[in-house]
Amino acid sequence: MKTKFGKYLENFMLKSNYTLEYISKETDASISIVGHYRKGIRIPKDEFIEKFIKKFISIDKEKNYIRYIVAYDRTPELIRKELDKKIDKIEDNIIKLPFVGKAAAGRGYVNFSSENIGLNETVSYLIEVSGDSMFPTLCDGDNIVVNSEVKNLENIDGKICVLTYHDQTYVKRIKVKDKKIILKSDNKEKYKDIIIEEEQLEYLKLEGLVTSSIRKH
Template sequence: MKTKFGNYLEKMMMKNNYTLEYIAKQTDSSLSVVGHYRKGIRIPKDDFVERFIEKFIRIDKEADEIRYIVAYDRTPDLIKKRLEKKEEEIKSKKLAEMISLPVLGKAAAGLGHINFEDNTRIEILSTIKDVELPKNAFLVEVSGDSMFPTLSDGDLAIIDPNQNQMRMIEGKVCVFSYHDQTYVKRLKINKNEVRLVSDNNDKKRYSDIVISGEELEYLKCYGAVIESRRKH
């Protein structure tokens, strides 16, 4: 198995078009020794590492990373496996955390029209750690496939209720109610009308909902879709 320093050295040489001869000359090393380091056959000694850093590295953080990977290469395999397992555990904890959000019923993304309901259930989802969700965010379950491939039947869409002004949500996928029926559609605004548009290309089945004039009073936006989760 190739050493980490061998991988680093090979990528660095390819990126900068450096030859083995050039690396050997700059680090006052033999050509065969540098070749062994690049192939991962041998692990570099400390004096080579410091000469290499002095000649080629200008950023302290990168220098520390090189010293770390050399130290890692010298570590016995049993300890390496333990370190890798620990790093994966730490990484997974940093990447995601669990959140709970209320599911406020279903929104039609098809031919059927399903009314909004209040607090039908709570769903627990994983989310990126330290990424703050909007205040009062909630979930809506998508019904139908008129928004495919953006959203599919059964998807849970996370809604930002703060994005609810018509000019603010132009072009976005949002949850709307119109004459007491709830939809998840993309908003398009023309001069004298608005359109609730499906992303599905089958326009014979999923024609636009066109609203204008006094009918606009019956249109309400509950918020924009900011994420979706697909259940398999």
């Protein structure tokens, strides 16, 4: 019978378009070992699980779920029946991240509407990066996880954030200087800073902090 983690890993790779080679590279495990984990014929070691979580998982509930199903896979069959009742509840409570739209890593993108999907009730969501201004940190087409709980501009100095300025949505690295906010690109040779003076700050809205990214291969 296939392990719980094997089913999880298979779905995760399909959803993210990740290959065995990529998972292997990011977790320092051999391709054959990762293949065995995906097929559910071997139970992963704690070292692999922690590397996998650190690289790919940003939501605490999902981290806990992964650790739980690995512990479940290691549990004798006689005890699993009771655990099955709990695991169904945990699966129901895993956060399903909504996909909002696009935000530009270049010159602004309008395809973003947090109000339309009720983000007031959602801590994190996905946005597709459009453009190359944040290269090599972020690439065109990457999906980024945005934590919408972070709303204070004073606490995001040096961090990559999603912001809306005059109805244009950006993915930029933030620099707080004096009473100015500077939207900086990691691709400095191609893109200039966007400097927002104090009197223009009322038109700037912090949508959230970028916590991780998913790259398609």
